[in-house]
Amino acid sequence: xxxxxxxxxxxxxxxxxxxxxxxxxxxxxxxxxxxxxxxxxxxxxxxxxxxxxxxxxxxxxxxxxxxxxxxxxxxxxxxxxxxxxxxxxxxxxxxxxxxxxxxxxxxxxxx
Amino acid sequence: xxxxxxxxxxxxxxxxxxxxxxxxxxxxxxxxxxxxxxxxxxxxxxxxxxxxxxxxxxxxxxxxxxxxxxxxxxxxxxxxxxxxxxxxxxxxxxxxxxxxxxxxxxxxxxxxxx
Numbered sequence: 083x084x085x086x087x088x089x090x091x092x093x094x095x096x097x098x099x100x101x102x103x104x105x106x107x108x109x110x111x112x113x114x115x116x117x118x119x120x121x122x123x124x125x126x127x128x129x130x131x132x133x134x135x136x137x138x139x140x141x142x143x144x145x146x147x148x149x150x151x152x153x154x155x156x157x158x159x160x161x162x163x164x165x166x167x168x169x170x171x172x173x174x175x176x177x178x179x180x181x182x183x184x185x186x187x188x189x190x191x192x193x
Numbered sequence: 194x195x196x197x198x199x200x201x202x203x204x205x206x207x208x209x210x211x212x213x214x215x216x217x218x219x220x221x222x223x224x225x226x227x228x229x230x231x232x233x234x235x236x237x238x239x240x241x242x243x244x245x246x247x248x249x250x251x252x253x254x255x256x257x258x259x260x261x262x263x264x265x266x267x268x269x270x271x272x273x274x275x276x277x278x279x280x281x282x283x284x285x286x287x288x289x290x291x292x293x294x295x296x297x298x299x300x301x302x303x304x305x306x307x
Contacts, residue, residue, distance in 0.1 A: 086235075088235070115295060117298075122301075124299050124301050125283070127297075172236075183228075183236040184235050185233055185234055
């Protein structure tokens with residue numbers, strides 16, 4: 083699968099801050115997914131997006147499917163220590179059920 | 194409900210040794226996948242199985258073989274391990290091939306080849 087461009091690569095954030103990360107591709111995707119990986123664990127699905135322009139929330143997390151279908155972003159509001167981990171974006175093209183993954187954004191929260 | 198189970202969780206191999214990574218899912222999913230995760234590179238697809246009885250190469254299949262033993266189980270074999278295969282390996286499954294089939298991951302196998 084084609085690699086997605088995910089940024090930033092890492093971030094240090096203050097507890098209580100809002101943070102954003104994004105993912106871009108040169109190809110059009112019809113599904114965007116955001117996963118979180120805790121240390122020593124496998125990725126866990128946070129949010130799934132299926133339509134261009136779609137904005138979906140899961141607690142303090144909000145993600146959007148870009149209008150061009152070539153990008154997506156994830157916001158975390160009011161960060162807490164348990165937000166530490168690696169966040170991955172993933173996308174799927176219309177004629178392919180396999181997922182392509184970004185390289186991940188490593189989030190570290192300062193208490 | 195265990196979801197996706199991988200064994201072993203950790204393994205150290207000498208160069209040239211062989212081993213098989215096991216994966217089983219109890220969610221009655223049709224499709225299964227093997228990924229490797231390396232620092233700064235995200236998850237790269239090694240092999241996948243769209244359904245029982247079929248397997249296909251992913252992005253980085255060289256040095257690996259797979260077997261879809263039945264609907265539940267999908268194993269990954271390293272015939273002659275190399276240091277470049279030091280990585281964390283994840284198995285995943287999805288219900289079917291259609292949109293909306295989101296991947297569920299196992300906890301990973303941490304492999305070191307010395």
